[in-house]
Amino acid sequence: MSEQRPTLESLAQMVSACQGCQLHLARTHAVFGEGNPHAELMFIGEGPGRDEDLQGRPFVGRAGQLLDRMIAAMGMRREDVYIANVVKCRPPNNRTPEPKEAESCISFLKWQIYLVRPKVIVLLGATAAHYLLNEPRGIMRLRGNWLDYQGIPVMPTYHPAFLLRQESAKRDAWHDLQQVMRKMQEIKA
Ligand code: SF4
Numbered sequence: 001m002s003e004q005r006p007t008l009e010s011l012a013q014m015v016s017a018c019q020g021c022q023l024h025l026a027r028t029h030a031v032f033g034e035g036n037p038h039a040e041l042m043f044i045g046e047g048p049g050r051d052e053d054l055q056g057r058p059f060v061g062r063a064g065q066l067l068d069r070m071i072a073a074m075g076m077r078r079e080d081v082y083i084a085n086v087v088k089c090r091p092p093n094n095r096t097p098e099p100k101e102a103e104s105c106i107s108f109l110k111w112q113i114y115l116v117r118p119k120v121i122v123l124l125g126a127t128a129a130h131y132l133l134n135e136p137r138g139i140m141r142l143r144g145n146w147l148d149y150q151g152i153p154v155m156p157t158y159h160p161a162f163l164l165r166q167e168s169a170k171r172d173a174w175h176d177l178q179q180v181m182r183k184m185q186e187i188k189a
Pocket of ligand 1: 015018021022023030087088101104105
């Protein structure tokens with residue numbers, strides 16, 4: 001990373017050319033992230049899947065469609081929020097990123113948070129909590145409880161891909177998102 005303070009645009013260019021870990025070898029497109037550059041709410045997932053790799057956009061497959069519905073249920077539009085992942089290139093067969101891959105990539109995400117400056121962050125799944133917050137606990141224990149990233153309230157909840165497999169967890173996820181909505185109202189008040 002250059003010493004000059006990056007912009008979202010310059011970061012996206014760096015990501016598209018990045019060879020910082022082995023995940024660049026098999027990618028079709030790097031997936032930087034997208035959304036409102038001044039979003040009050042940011043969602044952070046684990047990494048691109050097949051559809052995201054093909055399109056170069058985050059959360060566009062089935063899990064992404066569920067995320068869109070979750071955002072709509074919160075009374076917002078996808079373009080109101082910012083969406084990013086821990087790793088920007090697809091891990092083969094959608095496996096969890098390896099530590100050295102996530103550690104090579106995490107500074108891009110930290111810059112994205114710094115530049116967007118969201119008021120609230122939602123972490124989708126344990127991988128995001130692990131690499132952003134050094135949080136060793138699993139998502140079952142973490143979800144529904146507020147954490148903190150540099151003064152920004154952080155709500156961990158289930159990844160939409162998990163919710164597609166585990167319909168019964170949707171009620172807990174909705175409970176978590178309602179907490180997020182209340183927190184955003186409190187911050188605005
Ligand atoms: Fe670079 Fe991140 Fe892609 Fe690895 S996953 S090549 S660190 S952009």
